[in-house]
Amino acid sequence: MAVAAERGALVDAVLERFFSLAKKRAAPLGAPYEHLWGLLERNTQGGKRFRPRMVMAAYAGLGGDDMDAAACVGASFELLHTALIVHDDVIDRDFVRRGIPNISGTYRDHAVDRGASVDIAEHRGVSAAVIAGDLALFNAYRLIDRSGVIGPVRERLIDILDEAMFASAAGELIDVDFSISRETPRVDDVLTMERLKTAVYSFETPLQAGAVLAGAGEATVATLGEFGREIGIAYQIVDDVLGVFGEEEATGKTTIGDLREGKRTVMIAYACSTPAWSRLCELIGDPELTGEQAIEARLLLVECGAKAFAEKTARAYAERAIAHLGEPHIPDELRAELHPVAETVLNRVR
Amino acid sequence: MAVAAERGALVDAVLERFFSLAKKRAAPLGAPYEHLWGLLERNTQGGKRFRPRMVMAAYAGLGGDDMDAAACVGASFELLHTALIVHDDVIDRDFVRRGIPNISGTYRDHAVDRGASVDIAEHRGVSAAVIAGDLALFNAYRLIDRSGVIGPVRERLIDILDEAMFASAAGELIDVDFSISRETPRVDDVLTMERLKTAVYSFETPLQAGAVLAGAGEATVATLGEFGREIGIAYQIVDDVLGVFGEEEATGKTTIGDLREGKRTVMIAYACSTPAWSRLCELIGDPELTGEQAIEARLLLVECGAKAFAEKTARAYAERAIAHLGEPHIPDELRAELHPVAETVLNRVR
Secondary structure (H helix, E strand, O other): OHHHHHHHHHHHHHHHHHHHHHHHHHHHHOHHHHHHHHHHHHHHOOOOOHHHHHHHHHHHHOOOOOHHHHHHHHHHHHHHHHHHHHHHHHHOOOOEEOOEEOHHHHHHHHHHHOOOOHHHHHHHHHHHHHHHHHHHHHHHHHHHHOOOOOHHHHHHHHHHHHHHHHHHHHHHHHHHHHHHOOOOOOHHHHHHHHHHHHHHHHHHHHHHHHHHHOOOOHHHHHHHHHHHHHHHHHHHHHHHHHHHHOOHHHHOOOOOHHHHHOOOOHHHHHHOOOOOHHHHHHHOOOOOOOHHHHHHHHHHHHHOOHHHHHHHHHHHHHHHHHHHHOOOOOOHHHHHHHHHHHHHHHHHOO | OHHHHHHHHHHHHHHHHHHHHHHHHHHHHOHHHHHHHHHHHHHHOOOOOHHHHHHHHHHHHOOOOOHHHHHHHHHHHHHHHHHHHHHHHHHHOOOEEOOEEOHHHHHHHHHHHOOOOHHHHHHHHHHHHHHHHHHHHHHHHHHHHOOOOOHHHHHHHHHHHHHHHHHHHHHHHHHHHHHHOOOOOOHHHHHHHHHHHHHHHHHHHHHHHHHHHOOOOHHHHHHHHHHHHHHHHHHHHHHHHHHHHOOHHHHOOOOOHHHHHOOOOHHHHHHOOOOOHHHHHHHOOOOOOOHHHHHHHHHHHHHOOHHHHHHHHHHHHHHHHHHHHOOOOOOHHHHHHHHHHHHHHHHHOO
C-alpha cells in the first residue's frame, strides 16, 4: 500500500509537470485554451492510476530501478486512457461520468449559464471534448518521447503504445456497432470487444511496456501480455456484473445505467439464449426503466443463470492468468507484484 | 510541374504503404475495422498534398537530397491534416465535404441503407469519424518516427509537429467559440483564429520541418516560419473571399455555404462596423438563405468595402511574406521554390 502510494505520487508528479508546462504554453493562445487544458488535467486526476500501476508493477518486479522513467511511461498510458474515455463520452453523448460533469458537461453547463440554448450548449460541450481528447491522445506519445528513454527501448515502447491505441479503436468500433445493432451479440463477440476495447490498453500493453523498460526478454514480455489479456478480460466481465449487481457506494456507479442503456455484456449475451429473454428484452435498453423493473431484470439475470455464467467465466480467465504467473521464467518478485492484481479481480467474484 | 507530380507520387507511395500495412493489421480485428481504415485512406486521397509540398519545397530548396525521408515527413503532416478535418467535420456536424459524403456521411448512409433510423445512423457516422480521426492523429507521429530520421533532428521534427497540433487545437477552440457567440469577432481575432487553426499546421510548421530535415540553421528555420505564417494567413483570407465570391467549379465549394453558416471571416468582421451590417446581419447565418438573398449579401459585402478590405489585407500579408524571402540567408534555390507559392496566393486576389 505504501509502495502503491509512492508510485502513484511519481505518476502524479509527471502529469503535474506536463500539464503545468502545457497550461503555460496555452496561456498566450487565449484564456479559453488554458482553461481547456486545466479541465483536461482535472480529468486525469482522482483515478486509480490503474495503467501506470501495471507498468510500474512489471518494471519493479523485473528489477527496474529508474522509477521516474517508469512513471513517465505509466503517465503516457494514463493520458491515453483519458483520451479514450473523453472520446468515448463524445461517442456515447454522455455529459456526466461517475456523477460529475465531464468535459462536455462542464462546457455545456457553462454555456447554458451564459444564456445559450441547450442544443448550442451541448454542441459546444461535445466540440471541446473532441479537441481535449485529441490533445490527450497526441501527448500520450510525447510523454514516452520525453521520458529520457532512447534507442530500441524507446522504439519498442512506442510500438506497444501504438498496439494499445490500435486495439482500442477496433474495440470501440465493435462496441458502437453493438449499440446500434438490433441483434444481441454472442458471448464470444462480447469477449473480443472487451479484450480489444479495454484489456489490451489497460493490462496487456502496460505490463509489456514495464517489462520492456526493465530490459526483460521476449518470453517474459509475451507471458506478461498473456497474463494481462486474461486478467483484463476477467476484470471487465466482473466490472459488467458489478455494473448491474454492485454496491453503488463501492463502485461509484449507478446499477441501473447499464440496464437502461442496454449495454451488451457477457450476461446479456448469455441471457439472450435462455427462456428469460422474452421478458428481459422488454426491460433491457429501456431508458425509462424504473427501479422496480431493474429489480425484476436483476432477478431474471440470476434465475436464468447469466450472472453465474459471467462469474464462472471471469474466474476461469483469472485462474488462467494466475497459471501464467507460475511459468518458470517469471521471477518471484514479479509474481509477488502481480498475484495481488489477479487476487483482487478474483475476490470480486467470490 | 513535373517536379510537383514527382514529389506528390513519393508522398502517395508513403501513404499507400502505411495504409496497406494498417489494413493488413486491422483485418484480423474485424472486417468493419479494416473497412474504416480503407475509408480513412480514401480521405487522404485526391487532395492537393499541400502540406507535403511545403515540406518538400523547403527541403529541396535547402539542398536536401533524401526525398524519401522528406516524403515521410510530408505524409505525416498530411495525416495530421486528415485527422483535423475529420474531427472538424465531427464538430461542425458535417456529413459531406466538397460534395462527397465524408466518413460520418458514408457510415450514416450505409446504416440508413440497412434500415437504421436517421438519428441512429448519424450517431454511428459521427462515432466512426471520431475513431478514424484518432487513428490518423496518433499515426501522424508514427510516420515521422518510422521515417528513418534519428537523433536530435527526429526530436526537433516531433517538436514541430507538436507545435502544429497545439496551435490547431487552440484555433479550433476559438472557432467553436466564434460559432456560438452572438457577437461578431473583431478582424484581429479572426486573423488570430485563422493563423492558429490553419496557417501554423499548413504553412509555418511544414516549411520549418523541411528546413530542419535539411539541416538548416536557426535563422533560416525562423524566417521560413515567418514566411509561412504570413502567406498562410493571406491564403486563408483569400480562401474565405473565394468561399463567397469564387467560381464554384474552380474551388469545388458552393459559394452559399459560408453565408448560410454565418462563418466568421475577415470580411464579416469588417462589415460589422459598417452601416451595411444592419441588413447583412439579417442575411448572414440564415440556414435557409436563398440564392437571391445570397446575391444581395454579396452586393452588400462589396458596397461596404468588406471584400476590398479583405483583399487588401491578404495582399499586405502576401507581400510581407515575399519580403522575408529577400533576406540574405535565404538561398536562391529556396527563393525559387517558395516564390511561386506566394505568387499563387497573390494571383488569387489580383
